[in-house]
Every structure is written in structure tokens, then in C-alpha cells.
Amino acid sequence: MNLEFRTGPTRVRWKALRRDRIGPTFVVTCAIALGIGAAGCAQRQAPLEDSAPLGATAPEVAAPAPQFDAPLTETVPVLSEVLSGPIADDGILSQSLDELNSDSPLSPAFFGLDSAELDDGGRAVVAANAATLKMYPTWTVTIEGHCDERGTAEYNLALGERRAVAVTMYLVSLGIAADRVQAVSYGKEFPFDAGHIDTAWAQNRRGHFVITSK
């Protein structure tokens, strides 16, 4: 795990904050602050081991803040909160793709019968996955479109494609670069739940996120 990987998520989080909640003036100041922070990190490259406590970096970024306007100081705690997620979690960063996908941080989005439209629940799942993908900007994913067994094998390949594309398009609309995402239909192959009842079918109609590189 090198320094570059550690700073990556920080930068992306800033972008997210910037767009969602914070005005343009703040963007500039934050960029400066981040630049200083990053420079500080670069100088201190050697001490920053994998296990280095997060607390060590957060104050480093926060330190220059008082030189600017008052609102900036208010945001500092927000920054440290955000950072604590990915960097503290050595587990995720050090996991292999197999391990990641077997207990994935990305949840599947489920679909209604014969439908390829994301409902509110589905959109919430995709949004959460988008946030995670922003934390790990090097990850690429395949969105697998799956169907339950009640459709025919042939038509389901196209229906699954439609589902995978629906998830992909929403993900891209949330700011994930299109070249990080591939939509692939599996039709009714690879059901989550091999059962032949409603609850099994509901589990199987899904857009399944698979991390393909990190």
C-alpha cells in the first residue's frame, strides 16, 4: 500500500463534498488546503505506514485552515470524518478481488417482476455504491444484470442487459466515469437463490456489482 493509494480517496471525497454541499469559494480554498496537505504528506512519506493512525493526517490538513475565513474551520471536522472511512479500513484496501466480491461493499439493486426500472430503493442502493466507488477511484466494476427463472432463457439475456444498463446509467449520472463500469447481462444464469418461490425470485432480479479491478 503506497502513499498514492492513500491520498486518492481523500481527493475524491473532496470533489464529492464540493459538488454536493459547498460553494465555489470554498472549493478554491479547500483545493489549496488539500494541496498543502498533500505536500505535507509527500514530505512525510516514510513515516506513513499502512497502520499509521488516521489522526496523524487529519490535523495536518486541518492545520492551515484558521488562516482563512471562519466557515472553513467549521468544515474541518467533516473532513476528518470522511477520511476515517476508507483509510482506517485496512481490510478493504488489502483484500483481494475474490475476498472483496465474496463479501462485497457494493450491494445489489433489485428489480420488480419483468421490470428494468430502478425504484426508490434501487436508486438508493446505487447511490450508496456510487459513494463507495468514489472512495475507491481505481476500482472498476461490472454491473451484472440478472433475472429470475420465470422468463425464458433467451429473452432474459436481453432483459438482464436492460437492467444492467439501467443501473450503469444511473451510476454514471451520479458522477462515476463510464469507463469504470461495464454492463453485462447473465439472463437467468447464476441465481442468488436457487429456490422456486417469490422471495428467491425477488433476490434474483438484480443488478449485481462485481469489482473487476482495484
Place this chain on the structure above:
Amino acid sequence: MHMLTSHQPMWKSNTRTGRRRAGAPSQWRLVLSIVTLCSPFVAGGMYASAQQPSEIAVVISGDPGTPPRYVVPDFVALDSEATDVAAEMGQVLWDDLEFEREFYLIPRDTYATVPRASTPDQIPFDAWRELGADAVVFGTVQRTGDEVRVQVRLFNVQTRESVFSKEYVGTPVNPRLYAHTISDEIHQHQRALRGIARTKLAFSSNRNRERLVGTVEDREVKEVYISDYDGGNQRRITTNRQLNLMPVWSPDARAIAYTSYRRGYPDLFIALIYDGVQQEPTAGGTQNWLPMFSPDGTSIVFTSNRDGNAELYIMNRDGSGVRRLTNHPAIDTTPTWSPTGTQIAFTSDRAGRPQIYVVGADGLNVRRLSTGESYADRPTWSPAPFNEIAFAASTGPGYDIKTYDLATGVTRRITFGEGSNESPSYSPNGRHIAFTSTRAGDTQIFTIGRDGRGVRQITREGSNSTPSWSN
């Protein structure tokens, strides 16, 4: 019988078979050379001079209004090395002849009381006659090293005259192929019917229970397998440990096109099964699935989302000359060619739910077939002389196979809710349909007559789906 309507166009089909056989140095190396023995052969000097060997005498008939009754006893092994081959031949031939229902096959377990003949002049015609037989098959098998020599004669029990006699020479690798060949020739000779005993089925199976290689959760792969039409000689074709789905035969029965996920997304591959060559006509970069060869074998129609959603495309077999066939925001998929190659039937949900449509191979004149179904998929166009499209229709919890007659617009049901039944594929003589069914538990391949009779289970190992019936 009611299937006599199919006789007339068999000649055309038969020339196709002939060509395939001529150029078939198959990996299972069974090139049969056929020598017609002096015919008519007369057994035991019992030839009645009153009989004239006219054309009528060559065809053995049954009692008026009933099919001729055949007996197929064990073949005679002329040496100890031939015992294994001989043992299998009689039963396989019996099954083959029974399959088309042109003859009534007297059950083999009733032959016990009939004395065995080692030579034609020992054939106990009186005993066969007592059993009600109109025709008796007499065959011998001789094995010399790696050469197998099979002689077969078909006798009219009434006249004791041999109406059909041939010799077949080949290797001992696949004894069943001798029986299949004899069956096809007897059907051709006696009924002017193109038999399908030498045809094969291709399908997708998880039977090897191998796991997907890659970064995803524990998943089973599916590979392409083939078998004889009756389920004999099941063999694995693909070995890439990925999902390999929906194989289809080329018209010359030497290649199988299929949809594989070996690139991480669905794409088309062609396996030249007798040459060990794999072709990749779409060459990666786009997602493509459900290929189907044109009747002349030069083109492939398939589904692709390369322009944003599932549409139909046609390309030359080598991947060149891709042209788009449909253009609609709805799903267009599951294409199949008409026997003449001028039209393509496909599935579209442009009216809401999946329905069967037909479009010209030039992309013009799209029209919906009024099958009256709520959900219909996998159209497959029958060969001549039938002019119908079989498909899977939603009939409650599952699907059933139905046929739509293009001349009359009448929809006919072939299966009746025993399990869910999907993915029909016609035999090359149009008289049978292979399909996927859950009627026996796991998904398995079955065949059924186009009249809905004569269900046979083809696969039993693992789960198996989406059959394609070869020429």
C-alpha cells in the same frame, strides 16, 4: 400413418446428408463405405417363382391401414471380437426404426421363443410370421483388427425375399453409427423418408460441476456438449470453464456457434468440431449473443447491444459485412431463419411483453404473428414440408412448446404443462422437436414428435438446456 405427409420433400434433404457424410473425416473416425449386396437376396432357396421383383415387392407393407410390423433381432457376431458391436446394434436399430413411427416395432422381449438364425437361410420365417411380423432385419458383424464389417438384409416375411441388403465397413469406435446409418437407409428405402438417426443434438450443460475461474462468488460453469439424436455418445465440446450458452449447429453439421462469457461478457464463438479450430467472428469489443446460421451457412443473424439496446444484426460467417436488421428502442432478440433464408422470425417486446415477429432478411416488412400468447420467445422455423414456427409460450407458472402454422394462423400446443418447457429446435425432417424441460426435476433435454407424442429424455447428468438439432 398420419406422418406420411412429410415424404415428398425428403429428397432435397437427403442430398444434404449425402454431402455431409462424404466429407466427414470426423474426430470419431467412422467413415462407412457402403456396398450394395446382390439384391434381391433370396433366403434358403425358398424363392417363389410366382413373385416378380417389381417395385411394389420392394416395399414391405402391413395389413391395410396399419403400419408394417418389423422385428429386429440381435445381430450375429461372426467372430468373438465382434460380440460387443453386434450386441448393441440390434437394440439401437430397433429404437431408431421405432422413433419415426413409420413401422410398428414388435417388442424385442417377445423374440425369446423364436430360434436364432446364424445365416439368412436359417431365418425362421414361420415363427416370425406367427409373431405377426411383416419384415425381419437380419444382420451380421465381423471384426478384423480395426475394421468392422456389417451386413444387413431386410426380408419380407411373407415372400421370404430380401428387399434391402447392404454392407457397411468402418472402425469399431462408434458401433451405434452403423445402426443409425441402417435406420436412415431403411427409412429412405421403404418410406422415402429422410431419417434423422445420424443427426446430433448440441446443448449447454453444467454436468462437469466445474467452478468459474475469476473474481466472482462461487459459480458453476456451463460447457457445450453434443450427443447423438437419441442421447448416445455425449461429448464435451468447449473447455473454457466459463458460461457457454445456447449452441447452434451450422447447416453442414460441422460447426457449432454459441454464446460464451470467456471475455467477461457475452460474445459469439464458432467451434469447428472436427477440425479443432475456434473462430471468433465478432472478435471482441462488442456484446453479442444468440447466433443462428442462415440455411446456406454463409451468414449469421444474432443479437447485439452495440448500438445501445438489443437489436438484430446479420454478418457474414467470418464476421465481415455486419448490417443492422432491426431498429427499435424495445428489445429485439432470439432470431431464427426461415428455411429459404429470406425471412427471420424473432422475439420483441415492442408491444409490451415478448412476442414473435417476422422481418425480411433485408430488414423490411416487420410484422407480428398473432399467436395469441401473453409471452412468447425462442421462435424456431420448421423445415419443409411443414410451414410453422415453434416457440415457448407462457401457460401459467411455466412455459409450453407451441407451434404456429404460417398458412392457417392456427396455434397448436405440443406440451401440456408437465414442468416448464422452453427452447424448441426442429429435427431436420421437421417431424420432431428437441426442447428444454423441468418435467423430470432438473432442467433436461427432451425430444417429442411434432404431434406431441413420443417424449424421450435425452440428458440425465447435471442440468442441460437449449438444444439445437443438427442436419
